[in-house]
Amino acid sequence: xxxxxxxxxxxxxxxxxxxxxxxxxxxxxxxxxxxxxxxxxxxxxxxxxxxxxxxxxxxxxxxxxxxxxxx
Numbered sequence: 001x002x003x004x005x006x007x008x009x010x011x012x013x014x015x016x017x018x019x020x021x022x023x024x025x026x027x028x029x030x031x032x033x034x035x036x037x038x039x040x041x042x043x044x045x046x047x048x049x050x051x052x053x054x055x056x057x058x059x060x061x062x063x064x065x066x067x068x069x070x071x
Contacts, residue, residue, distance in 0.1 A: 031037065045051055
């Protein structure tokens, strides 16, 4: 039981440091244009051909599942 108390108090003592760290990081947003970032990521996804790899993987995965499942 003493070991459990040590772990709980250790976590509670470090909790303040973690909350302070997160608050400081989220307070310093450099680029608040979230929609623009999502659009850029989507354009990069299409431009690099990853969308085709995803679609082909879904089709092949579905075919493999169909061939290996029973019933």
